[in-house]
Amino acid sequence: MLRAATSILALLLLVSGAGAAAANELTFTASAPRACDAPSTLRLLLKDLEIPRNRAVTIRAYAKPAQGDESFIGLFAVMGDSATAPGNRKMPEARITATPTFRRSLEAGSATAPLLVILRPFAGKAALKDLDWSVGAVEWACR
Amino acid sequence: MDRKDREESRRHFLAAIGADAAALLVPAALVRPAFGQVCAPPGNTSNPTPWGRDCRSIQPRRPASTLTGSEITKLKAAYKAMRDLATSDPSDPRGFVHQTHIHCHNCGGGGSSIQVHFGDRFLPWHRAYLYFHERILGALIGDMNFRLPYWDWENPAHRTMPSAYTSPNNSTNPLSNSLRSMGPGDTLDPTDGQPATALSETNFADFSPELEGSPHGSIHNAVGGDMSFFDTAAKDPIFYAHHANVDKLWSDWTKADASHTAPTTAAWLNQTQGFFDENKKWRTIRNADVVDHEAKLRYIYAGRTWEFVTWLCLRDWVLVDRLQLLDTSRIQLSPAGRQKLLPLIGKSETRLRLISPQLPQDRSASYFLYYDERDAKANRGPESSSYLGSVSVVLMSKDNAQKMGQPRKLDFDIKGKLKGLTDRSAEFSFFLVEKTQKGPNAAVSKLPVRGVEVLRGQEA
Numbered sequence: 001m002l003r004a005a006t007s008i009l010a011l012l013l014l015v016s017g018a019g020a021a022a023a024n025e026l027t028f029t030a031s032a033p034r035a036c037d038a039p040s041t042l043r044l045l046l047k048d049l050e051i052p053r054n055r056a057v058t059i060r061a062y063a064k065p066a067q068g069d070e071s072f073i074g075l076f077a078v079m080g081d082s083a084t085a086p087g088n089r090k091m092p093e094a095r096i097t098a099t100p101t102f103r104r105s106l107e108a109g110s111a112t113a114p115l116l117v118i119l120r121p122f123a124g125k126a127a128l129k130d131l132d133w134s135v136g137a138v139e140w141a142c143r
Numbered sequence: 144m145d146r147k148d149r150e151e152s153r154r155h156f157l158a159a160i161g162a163d164a165a166a167l168l169v170p171a172a173l174v175r176p177a178f179g180q181v182c183a184p185p186g187n188t189s190n191p192t193p194w195g196r197d198c199r200s201i202q203p204r205r206p207a208s209t210l211t212g213s214e215i216t217k218l219k220a221a222y223k224a225m226r227d228l229a230t231s232d233p234s235d236p237r238g239f240v241h242q243t244h245i246h247c248h249n250c251g252g253g254g255s256s257i258q259v260h261f262g263d264r265f266l267p268w269h270r271a272y273l274y275f276h277e278r279i280l281g282a283l284i285g286d287m288n289f290r291l292p293y294w295d296w297e298n299p300a301h302r303t304m305p306s307a308y309t310s311p312n313n314s315t316n317p318l319s320n321s322l323r324s325m326g327p328g329d330t331l332d333p334t335d336g337q338p339a340t341a342l343s344e345t346n347f348a349d350f351s352p353e354l355e356g357s358p359h360g361s362i363h364n365a366v367g368g369d370m371s372f373f374d375t376a377a378k379d380p381i382f383y384a385h386h387a388n389v390d391k392l393w394s395d396w397t398k399a400d401a402s403h404t405a406p407t408t409a410a411w412l413n414q415t416q417g418f419f420d421e422n423k424k425w426r427t428i429r430n431a432d433v434v435d436h437e438a439k440l441r442y443i444y445a446g447r448t449w450e451f452v453t454w455l456c457l458r459d460w461v462l463v464d465r466l467q468l469l470d471t472s473r474i475q476l477s478p479a480g481r482q483k484l485l486p487l488i489g490k491s492e493t494r495l496r497l498i499s500p501q502l503p504q505d506r507s508a509s510y511f512l513y514y515d516e517r518d519a520k521a522n523r524g525p526e527s528s529s530y531l532g533s534v535s536v537v538l539m540s541k542d543n544a545q546k547m548g549q550p551r552k553l554d555f556d557i558k559g560k561l562k563g564l565t566d567r568s569a570e571f572s573f574f575l576v577e578k579t580q581k582g583p584n585a586a587v588s589k590l591p592v593r594g595v596e597v598l599r600g601q602e603a
Binding site for chain 2: 041054056057058060072074075078081083085094095097099122123126143
C-alpha cells in the first residue's frame with residue numbers, strides 16, 4: 001500500500017507562537033527535509049488540525065531557514081460546512097504537498113540546519129486573523 | 144487487494160484529505176446536529192430510472208473568458224430561465240434553488256448523512272452533477288448542444304473571474320452573486336490555482352484528494368461568500384464553471400498517461416448517484432458511465448487539450464422483426480411482423496439491416512438502393528419514397544483479379560420510411576441502380592440477401 005509505505009522523516013515540535021499572534025500564524029521548528037527520491041512526493045503533514053466548521057480555510061505553509069528568506073512550501077484548503085455549523089472540524093492529518101519549486105530548492109541546496117515552518121490561515125488573499133485554530137505537530141514525509 | 148487492505152486504503156485516503164475520524168465510524172448524521180437549510184430532493188426518489196445513453200452530438204466546453212457575446216447571452220438566458228423556474232414553480236426540481244440543494248444535500252447539509260467530498264466519489268459525483276445540470280440548462284433554452292463553460296483559473300491571464308459572471312455585478316445578471324469576497328477585477332493569489340502537484344500524481348487515490356484540497360478548495364475559499372460552504376456553494380453560478388475546470392483537470396490527467404486510470408473495482412464502477420434530468424425524471428447514473436465523458440456524456444474540453452473528435456453514437460440497436468425470405472431476392476413482411484413495426488412509426492430510430500448482401504463485383508460503381516422496382520427505374524434517389532440509401536463497390540484492382548469480400552451486413556436508416564414499408568402487403572425485392580443511370584427506364588438489378596431485419600434504437 002502506498003500509504004503504508006509512507007516514511008516519516010522527522011517529527012517536529014511546536015515551539016513558538018510568540019510574536020505571531022497578529023498574523024494568527026503557527027510556527028514550528030523543523031529539521032531540514034531531505035529531498036525525496038524522484039518521483040516520490042515530499043509532503044508536510046499537519047497532525048491534529050482543528051478548525052471551526054463554519055469557516056473556510058486555506059492554510060499556506062512556508063519554510064524559513066535561520067538565515068535566509070521564506071519559501072513557499074504549499075497549501076491545504078478546506079471549505080466550511082455551513083456559515084451556521086457549530087463546533088470544530090478535527091482532522092487527524094492534513095497533508096500539504098510541496099510545490100515543484102520547493103522540491104527543486106531542496107535538491108539544489110545542502111542545508112541541514114533546522115528551519116522554521118510557518119502556517120498561515122487565509123481565505124483567498126485575506127489573512128484570517130480571527131481564526132481560532134490549532135495544529136498539534138507537523139511532519140515531513142515522502143510518499 | 145484483500146478486504147483488510149481495502150479498508151486500510153480507504154482509511155488512509157480519508158485521513159489524508161482530512162475527513163473526520165468520527166465520520167469513518169458512524170454516520171455523520173449521528174455525530175452532528177442538522178444545521179443550515181433543508182435541502183433534500185423534492186418528490187419521490189425511491190424508484191429511479193437508470194441513465195441510458197446520450198446520443199447528442201459531441202460539443203466542447205470552452206473557457207468562460209473566450210465566450211462570444213452571443214454565447215454569453217445564451218449562458219445568461221439559460222440561468223435566468225432556471226432562476227425563473229424556481230419562482231414560477233418552486234416544486235420543479237429543475238429550478239435553480241433545487242439545483243443548488245443537490246450539492247447541499249450531498250454534502251451533509253440539512254442533516255443529510257451523504258458526503259461526496261473527502262473520498263473517491265468526489266470527481267465522478269461532480270461530473271454527473273454538472274452533466275444533468277447542463278442538460279437542464281440546455282433544455283430550458285431549447286438547445287441540447289448547450290455546454291457549460293469552464294473557468295481556467297490556472298491560466299495566469301484568467302485569474303480574475305470571467306466577466307460574464309461579474310458584468311453587470313448586480314441582480315440583473317443571473318450569473319452574479321452578491322456575497323462573493325472576490326470582486327470584479329480582483330485576482331486570485333497565484334498559489335490558489337496551481338494544479339501542477341495534483342497533475343503530477345500517478346494514481347487516482349492520490350490525484351483525487353490532491354486536486355480536491357487545492358486548487359479545488361482554495362478556489363472555493365478565494366471566491367468566498369456562498370462558495371465557501373458546502374451547503375451554499377452551488378448557489379453561486381461560478382460554482383459550475385469552477386467545477387467544470389476541476390472536471391477538465393481530471394480529463395487532462397487521464398489523457399496525460401495511459402496509466403492514469405479511474406478505479407477499476409466493481410464497487411467503485413457500480414456506485415450510483417441520483418439526479419433529476421431535464422424531463423424531471425429521477426435518474427441514477429453509475430461511476431462507470433461518467434469515466435469516458437467524450438463518448439458517453441457528449442462533451443470535450445476546448446483549450447489546451449482541444450481535440451475535435453467525431454464519435455459514432457453508441458446507441459444500442461434492438462431487433463424488432465426478421466422479415467420472411469421467400470428466396471434470396473423475395474422478401475415478405477408477415478402480419479405479425481407488421482404489428483411489431485406499426486408502433487414504431489414516427490417514434491423510434493429504426494434501421495433496416497440487410498444480412499450478407501451480394502453486391503455486384505464486376506466493376507467499381509456507386510448504387511442507389513430501392514425496395515420498389517418502379518421507383519428504382521425512375522432513379523430519383525432520395526426523392527423516392529422507397530429509396531433506402533446508397534452503397535459503393537470499389538474493386539481491389541483494375542483487372543479485378545483479386546475479388547473483394549462481401550459485407551456481412553448493410554444498415555439503412557428507415558425512420559421516415561417505415562410507414563411505406565408496412566403498407567406493402569405483397570412480397571418485394573431490393574433493387575440496385577447505378578447512380579449515373581437516368582430514369583424513367585434505368586437498368587436495375589435485384590440485390591440478393593440472406594436475411595433482412597428491422598431494428599430500433601434503444602432510447603437513452
